Amino acid sequence: MKKLYIETYGCQMNVADSEVVAAILSDEYEITHAQEEADLILINTCSVRDNAEQRIRKRLRELKSYKNKKEHLKIGLLGCMAERIKERLLDEESTLDFIAGPDAYRSLPRLISESSYKQPAFDVMLSTTETYDEIEPVRCDTNGVSAFISIMRGCNNFCTYCVVPYTRGRERSRNPQTILREAQTALDNGYKEVTLLGQNVNSYHWEDETGKVTNFAQLMALVAQLSPQLRVRFATSHPKDISDELIETIARYPNLCKYIHLPVQAGSNTMLKRMNRVYTREYYLDRIATIRRLIPDCAIATDIIAGFCGETEEDHQATLSLMREVGYDYAYMFKYSVREGTMAAKKFEDDVPDEVKSRRLEEIIALQQELSYQSNLKDVGKSFEILVEGVSKRSDKQLFGRNSQNKVIIFDCGNHQKGDYVTVTVTDCTAATLMGVER
């Protein structure tokens, strides 16, 4: 067997895709975690912000000198950056033997055999139907406890700032039977948690030959029923589709985790409109109120973009006030980065100066620190069932795991190990973690 080394950037979808790629190549290649052993190096890339692409370009420059020393090594680029820049990349990055876009992974065996350093190959065709549905992923970069399952691909939302609809193509859902089979296999292999993945999972929609429809809430219920020992998470959901039915389903099943990642992006209606998010601040807050009413112990996380085109100080204040009003438990926060080809790049001016973007982002981060700390303080004294994921980075006498709300809790090992469910009482916290003792 030849050896394959895969390096994955970007979102969880990319992590899941790398596992599909490993499966597609598994007749000829086995995974290695040591680059020196590799006959083939694959870089699975992200284009969501310019700094993501710059990091990957830097890595490719490093690999160029490495490759000069290795005669038979092949290097291929996968993922969103391959799709965004296409053949042009082969001229720009002479390290590459081939590139394959997110819907072209079944052609990898052919691309690898056809390509050579001087004669690179590529396939960046997007598909309206590809979901890799019958491929059982090779779990390669995993803790053995938690597995990703991709349930849909692509995105139709065209938020004006976002490159994903261009790199991932149109939205399509995967057959629920193959999703259930993959979850069952994970369970049989000792996994205790699955995360159902898509750019917008709550618009999941499957219609079988008889016309019977499965929506996301129904799919979640089906996966939850596989075993009460299997925790189920999902990412990411768009506020426009967070239905009462879905919230009620999460409330009903104890193993559906009480954590909803509901990206808001901005707090003012002017910004939301310009971003084409298709909801208002009021609608978003109403959805949050419904979550709080039906699932009182639910954690809520978000994504926020600072300094989008035309953002005024007042718009920025609206983001801060919305954050306070919701009291997010966690947030992913970014500075707006123009992406070539998007509606925002064509129609609006990137007119917020970089220093202003940075200052606003810092204010957003500082506020979130405070909110996360407050959220964690409320947990001190409470007990949670946590799923142990591994040994703590700080001490090998301690383990860490997550509660249903997705918060990390550190506690003394006792007789426990990875994959155990343990009930822990929280004794102390920082803004980032909870410390606890076994109850």
Ligand code: SAH
């Ligand atoms: N499909 C997911 C998000 C995918 S991208 C969703 O809609 O929730 C992850 C996050 O990156 C987005 O939520 C957004 O906050 C951020 N992002 C996307 N494009 C960006 C850009 N051009 N500049 C800065 N942040 C961006």
Ligand code: SF4
């Ligand atoms: Fe991008 Fe919007 Fe689609 Fe998310 S929903 S991937 S932010 S276009």
Ligand code: F3S
């Ligand atoms: Fe990046 Fe593509 Fe995911 S752009 S965030 S890897 S969908």
